[in-house]
Amino acid sequence: MDLTTIGLNSIWLMLATILVIFMQGGFILLEAGSTRMKNAGHVAGKTIFTFGIATLVFWAVGYGLIYGGDGNAFIGWGDFFLNPSPEAVEGDAYPTTIDFMFQLAFAGIALTIAWGGFAERGKLAAYLIFSVLFIALVYPVVAHWIWGGGWLSDHGKQDFAGSTVVHLTGAMAALAATILLKPRIGKFNKDGSANEIHGHNQVFTALGVLILWVGWFGFNAGSTLEVGKAFFGYVALNTQLAAGAGAIAALLIAWAITGKADVPTMLNGALAGLVAITASCAFVDPWAAVVIGIIAGLLVFGSMKFFEKLKIDDPIFALSVHGAAGVWGTISTGLFATETLAVETLDWGQAGLFYGGGFSQLGVQIMGVATSGAFAFVASFIILAIMKAVMGLRVTEEQEIIGLDLSEHGSYGYPEQVKQSMN
Template sequence: MISKFFLAIMMVVVLLVMVGIPAWAADPEVSVRQAADTIWTLVTAFLVFFMQAGFAMVEAGFTRAKNAGNIVMKNLMDFAVGSIAYWAVGFTLMFGVGSFIGSGSFFLGGSFEHLGLGISLPVFLLFQTVFAATAATIVSGAMAERTKFTSYLIYSAVISLIIYPVVGHWAWGGGWLSKLGFIDFAGSTVVHSVGGWAALMGATILGPRIGKYSPDGKVNAIPGHNLVIAALGVFILWFGWFGFNPGSTLSPFAPNLGLIAVTTNLAAAAGACVAMIVSWFKYGKPDVSMTLNGALAGLVAITAGCAAVSAEGSVLIGAIAGAAVIFAVEFFDNKAKIDDPVGAISVHGVCGALGTLMVGLFATDGGLFYGGGVKLLGVQALGVISTFLWTAATAGTLFLILKHTVGLRVKEVEETEGLDVHEHTSYAYPDMFTSSLKM
């Protein structure tokens, strides 16, 4: 099945090259390089879009069977709702002219010539849309199994409309952070920390699942229903990350393209290895879920500096993130008493911030460990802190408004019996919940 998928991807690429480039080359106003850049950006955008399936599988696998359909529905609809919201408003706020927030005509109606793109605006919009969707979907896992579907739809629209685009403008749209020299190549902070910190606020305001904590404060494990599905999701995400990071060059001719792919892969591998080893020492056995999150932690952490660090540096970044994610999960679960079923806050919020800071240490041009002093590290820290403050304030306000208006949490009976049947009148696994089926 997987081999057929890879074959289909390769056939699409070949067809685009055979059909697209000659046609574009016949137009004297469109160069062969522009055609190649367009194909590259589209294909990598498709890979990033496929990460939505990865997130859906990870979240479904790490949660209970009675909520699997709800998880899939949320991952589908945050992309659908977010795509429209980002096209209508978010893209202009992110890439319009301005220092704090972009300005211009909505619905892609204004001029974006100041961006100096080598590809068409619609292609760039699509590539940025799949990134915006990634930030939105991160929250789904942390708030899983007890969130009202209506509230989640509203949140998905708002993060794509304004919360994510403002941070994106600061770093990527010519805003104040980019002018200071902030480095976040593909979004450890812009994408992942925004999603992670929003998840933190949502899970905190929402409260833990029923039965997660005893009255005496004891933590009760609530195992996910399918580690195999969760593992498939991690593999899909790892695969999609080769669109996420290398695709951010917007061109297959980027001289550091190979390095970006290598650093991405090595960080993920180091994260998985170290998470496995640390869990082995802590728990006596190599923990599957922690190791899976270790791979994701390495990927999230390297996303900021994948084009700025060496291969050796990427291994260290991934290794540090792989260890950090275990301690972060334990902190939020045991100490802070914040119930995050999939570890999204730790993987995306904590490791996104950590990876962004480590650019200030490991960047071969300007990093502290390479004789660059503390200037870059200070800029990176400023980006991490300002993103946390903005996201915590806006997402926290949003979730509080939702809590006191349409409601944020489902009723106790709905949570107990499962969101699949109460929110969607269906089951992901009907044979598990019905005594008989009509064939």
Template sequence: MKRLALILSASLLLVLALPGLAFAQDEAPTAAELSLAMDTVWVLVAAVLVIFMQAGFAMLEVGFSRMKNVGSVVAKILVNVAIAALMFWAVGFAFTFSDGGGLQSIIGLNGFFLSGSAETYAGLSWSQVPVSAKFVFQVAFVAVSLAIVWGTMLERTKFAVYVIFAVVFAGLIYPLVAHWVWGGGWLAELGKQDFAGSTVVHLSGAAAALAGTLLLGPRLGKYDDEGRPVTIPGHNMPLAVLGVLILWVGWYGFNPGSTMAATTQIADVALTTTLAAAAGVLGAMTMSYFYRRNVDVGMGGNGAIAALVAITASCAFVAPWASIIIGFVAGIIMYLVLMFVDRIGVDDPLGAIAAHGMGGVWGTLSCGLFTTPELAAVGQPGLFYGGGFTQLGVQALGIIACGGFVFLSSLLVFAILKATIGIRVSPEQELDGLDIHEHGVYGYPDLVATDPQGANGTSPRGAVSSGRPAESAT
């Protein structure tokens, strides 16, 4: 028995030792292989952070919506991510980053369904990480841009519109603009600076949002009989602020992740991102105090988002002191534009046009002002560093071209949808809430069951929410 026990023990030790002996015979990974592995891990971590921004959009939109519509918010977030991923895999990634031959300045034409090699996607040839990692990171950006579109169209849009427009936007509209700037297109040839997407992601999303909102019209009760705006408050400000903070955290994947390499530049980009966001909060709250003599929490959150949008283009090109100016000015611009948009009859429940649109415009232009000679990896130094107006002109051209194209193409798509299936729910459905009509259940069913007035003061048929005067609902 002792001999048998010794044999079994020796056999077990030998089995356990075999994998180690096999590995010992292999060569140790080279420094280049370790570096590539670290870069790949960083890109995927950054991609996860950007994808998690969808949770931030969900909480922000839920917080600024009324209870009767919160289910529709999370439903469209889910379908947008799903469609963005599939359409970008099928055609969008190829349109954006592949070689377009004679049409290279306009669009890529190779490697559909992610079938190409690293050489196929020449627009990302500067990064050595695998194509699969590049795709996961870039598709997260598409989903963010698409999420911006719907922030302005809450509480009155048919769910089918989300689905159809998402297919066109993720499959064609966004890829074209991204190719011009990031895929070796004509704006890239001019030296257009947009490190992480103030123009490509945020301005594009806001331009499409403006097109849809103009055709959609304001929510019922948003304007009184004299055309004056009526406040329709969201139902949960803590959730909205939670959404802002999640977005802020996600931006550390958005901006530093755009290095697509685990280098010390990550820390510098994170620094400018942090300082800008902090300054944006203070800029917006300062405007709120001087304008209304109170500190508006929602405005502070939008100030942070506007500043994060603005620094996205220049985060790798500017000094820390400049990022503070960029962020503070972004908060001020956001507030002024939000008040202006509200007064001219454009109903933007989230302030996405002001935060993402004008934040994107200011952030794009700021490159032409503050880019330092040492950090100008693309294009020329800014005006304040002796670069003249050259880079500022290129940045302005990029705003006009990208913003104009996305607005007009989106307007066409929404116009076709409006003329065919319609883009807005009926007044009865809007008053009841989209949750029950579009999805068959309320986002807060317990409140509906226990409160005879329904979710957020909304009865099962036609009563208005507690956040607006009853006489304004018709």
């Protein structure tokens, strides 16, 4: 490959990496806005802290467990404490350094999704320990199975940018956490009915969603990994269509059923559309991207109500946005993947059910969702259950009432407002 092409690929992939890392800023605003003021500083701080931990652990072991060349169908092995060539070597489309950065950004997003299950009640020490173990033991296994040459890859499992690898894995860890931590104080009444615990800033939440939306072009379009014939533009188009359709569908169903055009539901609909199209963005026609987004928007509304009925307290709706939509998005490729894109353009799996592929690819997609989701949940649950027994996961009742800003950090995210209310 000539140096010009290597250079262009590298610039594109580095730009995509920056966009995906910037999504952490979107998560800060989304999670802070969706929770209460007394926890805002904690939300922001732990996001930066845990991404720092993820960086070191992914460098030490995570990347090698996904892509190490001495592995097997279950796990990669090698390239630990990565020390790559400073430049691209012969045969590379881009240097290993940039590939590592891109893959690290994805791992960091999966970890941030997992934190949805800890929101407003998890100990900072639990964040530290689980960050290490999730990036070392949970995420690399699923990523290797699908992206690193593992057994699901051998079956042709289609997940272009991570509906399963990133979003479902993070959501299953969040589910394990929220089950073990139990609901926030005041979320449910004795008769099982739920109370609304409103986030403190819808503007923050909306801005967070917009940042995530923009960052998703690095997430999805960046996963083309090269400039080539500018196929990334097609992927970006499908991504945009699904996001818009998800936002509209979620708002309309909330409006129709509740009588109110609920803003948080609409925002979650946009994210659900983005999560769903993440697997299929390179495999489907634009009309199918719209359908995938619409179904994701409808699904996220129903899923939010479903988990609440199960008395599962999910403050930022990670289970619905990243879990339910991640499952749907992965399965959708088994329905809508075209032979032109899957077979001729990408050489990745087969066409979907609606394009003459029969049930073969659909079966692979369902198998991949079931096994990956089960592994991520069981592994995370075991890790967190041991942590709960040894060190505890949840702050005390007094600390939770005071807020994690003060109890965990000794300061306030909004010191002026807090002082005014105290006076």
